[in-house]
Amino acid sequence: MNQLRTTGTVKIVGAGLLGTSIGLALRQAGADVVLADQSKASVALAVDYGAGRAATANDEPALIVVCVPPDQVAEMVERELAASPRAIVTDVASVKGEILESLRAAGVPLQNYVGSHPMAGRERGGAISGRADLFFTMPWVLAIHEGANPAAVAAVEALALDLGATPIRTTPEAHDRAVALVSHVPQLVSSLLAGRLVGAEASDLALAGAGLRDTTRIAASDPKLWLQIFAANSGEVASILKKLSRDLVEAVSALDNLDAPGSLAKLGELMAAGNAGVAAIPGKHGARNASYSQLIVLIDDKPGELARLLTEIGEIGINLEDLKLEHSPGAQIGLVELYVLPKVEVALAEALVARGWRLAG
């Protein structure tokens, strides 16, 4: 078990998805958690879920985690720092620079504050979507400003570790630049791309494949939340979008003048840069790991077949690293994609075929 690092009472302000998830995880780990929210119903729900107890005027929190909507964070951090002068205060907003500026402009002493940003979320919000494992293995960014007390940094890092997250130390400026590139720009581009589908013929959209689905999935995100994020990080986002806009104009110009010298070379350059860019993304979270080998098994599409396959893989004694089920409604067979370590791929394939399973390819 992961021994608790956080000491004292933790107060969570804002019992939405993130606040409730933090409370659930801390309670599971044995911490004392109190919950506050301007909505009494949200607090009651989060308490019912097991995310902590309702905050009272007598609490003396050692750590306060502000989980309110982005445009209310600065004000709430200021209020909590004033109300609990000895407590460490953090927040979980997606953009850090603007909050820090607001606090500084208001003359708030900030040695006990450290902004943070857990890189985790779900498409659905609210206490009801809270999950104790939401932060498990995900990056948790500490955006450390000049003047932050090292003890405050340590307390927030302890919180991240208690939640199973991977703490990453950086500055508010570097954080905002990074998330503009890896999160905010992809969001806006995905939204613009999906927006181009509005008004398209249904028969055209019927040809949509995995490429369109993947590139537009996050376009389903909540505009209200994202407007706050874009507004808070508009400079960094606009700066990258301007470069992207230039690339786009060059691509259009090349397509419009295919016979002109250099047009195809320009398109080729842009495509090759795309290859290089995607290759530069590290790690695995949320993606199939290319370092696993894939086996595809065809199974009858009926209850029990997948269980029978996995039972036999268990008997063979090989651990699956990942698994994906491709199920086509109305079809008689399904495809099961098994991901295993390369060194056991051949052994698993042979054992499955020997047991009568059909492998694709």
Add this chain to the structure above:
Amino acid sequence: MNQLRTTGTVKIVGAGLLGTSIGLALRQAGADVVLADQSKASVALAVDYGAGRAATANDEPALIVVCVPPDQVAEMVERELAASPRAIVTDVASVKGEILESLRAAGVPLQNYVGSHPMAGRERGGAISGRADLFFTMPWVLAIHEGANPAAVAAVEALALDLGATPIRTTPEAHDRAVALVSHVPQLVSSLLAGRLVGAEASDLALAGAGLRDTTRIAASDPKLWLQIFAANSGEVASILKKLSRDLVEAVSALDNLDAPGSLAKLGELMAAGNAGVAAIPGKHGARNASYSQLIVLIDDKPGELARLLTEIGEIGINLEDLKLEHSPGAQIGLVELYVLPKVEVALAEALVARGWRLAG
């Protein structure tokens, strides 16, 4: 079993991923298949794989499927129509209008030709990546030109059905317009977005999440193939990109002038259009269907646990519509996302909890 509709010998010209996959599927269904390729090694490999036998001068194919690279298709179709005047000829290129124009400009009689485009592929190419199930349940577009013989259309549709694909009848023009929107523009936008990552700090990229990965996945595609596709459909692609470019300029202008009246409203409009666009994409292939309910089960990360879960779901008697395994290397637990019809969600949740499984959330 799916009874064979295709009659006579099928000749496949080009033993790459698509040609080999078509051959494998037709052979499995019992058809007579001959393979031709300018590379003898490719033919030999495809023959070894079971995709058919090597073509000879004595073959009298009833159906010829041209699977060569896009820029060689028109010439090959012309050659095959001349060599086998009684055969039906189709091709599988991603853009149809330009091929048709080339053939017409060359004065080739086209009653026995029907262009087609199977909406299927893999990131890897070559005979070695061929799979008999590549087209299973995927759309197979028939791009029917004026003057095509109905018997030719029927023969190509029979081929699609024999491969387990879903035939869709349209015109070359409508096809090219549709794929520009649902395939070519998303590809180029994904490549440009990923291209912006080149030169980024590794510590910035370390914050990448599922959103960046999904939006840039197809940016790993082969530039050589895509340059041919863009070149063949440049008009349709450029036309959509110009609209996207205008949207992008508007977004940048709004970000640069956030305090100006209407700026946030404009960004909100663009985000809302993205919501509407992604909601307009039909069906399921390659995406989680939002019409299923999701249950998340925590399991111990060891061989046999997933099998035990699925065995019990089989005992409960509920059919899974989809399943996703979230496995974190080194972790003691895994998350299994179960997708079921909404009407059985509560029953399954209750039965699993009663059997001692831990549900998340």
